[in-house]
Amino acid sequence: MARFVRSPWILLLPSVVLMLALFGWPLLQAIIVAFTDDDGVTLSHWQRLIDDPYFLRALRNTLLLIVIVVPIQLVLSVGMALLMQARPRFAGVHFYLWCVPLAISELAAGLVWLSVFDNRGYLNSLLVSLGLSEHGVQWLGYDSPTTMLLAVVVAEVWRATALMFVIVVAGVQMIPRDYDEAAQVFGASLWQRLRHVTLPLLAPSLQVALILRTILALQAFAVAQALTGRDFPLLVGETYEWYVNLQNPAVASAVALVVLVVSLGTAVLYLRTVRTSEDAR
Incomplete structure (x- = not known):
């Protein structure tokens, strides 16, 4: 009997070892590097990070990007999935067209949108040709943080929705049509069916989508780097800056730990707020 009790753990052992090797050991190393120096335990690396003028801007920009981008992408993805559920003509073509950005790297997407928002890019050329602007708009100017944020948001929404x-879509396809048809029989409107039938049954898929997308939004770097450089700093960009350009792995590890804490916090928030009907009971 004891052998059968232990067997699941034996089967899980390779996965546990792999996870510890890939995530546990690097995490431990990052904590050690961020909190120690030649004299022992120290907070000097954190003090240097906090004193850096780019850090608070990067933290603010990263959180602002998450607050704006993730809800927009959630609404768009749910709407697109419901449209696919309605099975319009050429549904397969729609699906593949909407998934095209998945095949494009972050840096390539950033360069594409740079050609749009650049001072001599397609958007300014269009505005000038239509007479809506005389010399175009400085979308990516250092003194225009709002338009820089807008450019990064548009690029991220296009790239990662x-x-x-x-x-x-996978979650919607798992919902039996019987529930929606029964709600229609009882006279439920489209909004009532969406609110009381579809969204509650989609809760597990929405949890996964929100957690994964938020973590990836925290890791956003290449798009913003291609569009704005360091004029619009993000946390992962600061990690790269400290590690590669400033040659300071300790402060880079501190920034990485900040990203980790924010990721864990948002994941716990989603797990507590987006509940399935079974969890609610």
Whole structure:
């Protein structure tokens, strides 16, 4: 009997060892590097990070990007998934077109949108040709943080909405049509069916989509780097800056730990707020 009790743990052992090797040991190393120096335990690396003028801007920009981008992508992905559920003509073509951005790297997407928002890019050329602007708009100017944020948001929404869309589509396809048809029989409107039938049954998929997308939004770097450089700093960009350009792994580890804490906090928040009907009972 004891052998059968222990067997699941034996089967899980390779996965546990792999996870510890890939995540546990690097995490431990990052904590040691961030909190120690040649004299022992210290907070000097954290003090240097906090004193850096880019850090608070990077933290603010990263959180602002999450607050703006993730809800927009959630609404778009749910709407696109419901449209696919209605099975319009050429539904397969729609699906593949919406998933095209998944095949494009972050840096390539950033360069594409740079050609749009650049001072001599396609958008300014269009505005000038239509007579809506005389010399175009400085979308990516250092003194225009609002338009820089807008450019990064548009690029991120275009690039990564497909990821949430694929997850939500899988969740929608798992919902039996009987529930929606029964609600229609009882006279429920489209909004009532969406609110009381579809979204509660989609809760597990929405949890996965929100957690994964938020973590990836925290890791956003290449798009913003291609569009704005360090004029619009993000946390992962600061990790790269401290590690590669400033040659300071200790402060880079501190920034990485900040990203980890924010990721864990948002994941716990989603798990507590987006509940399935079974969890609520």
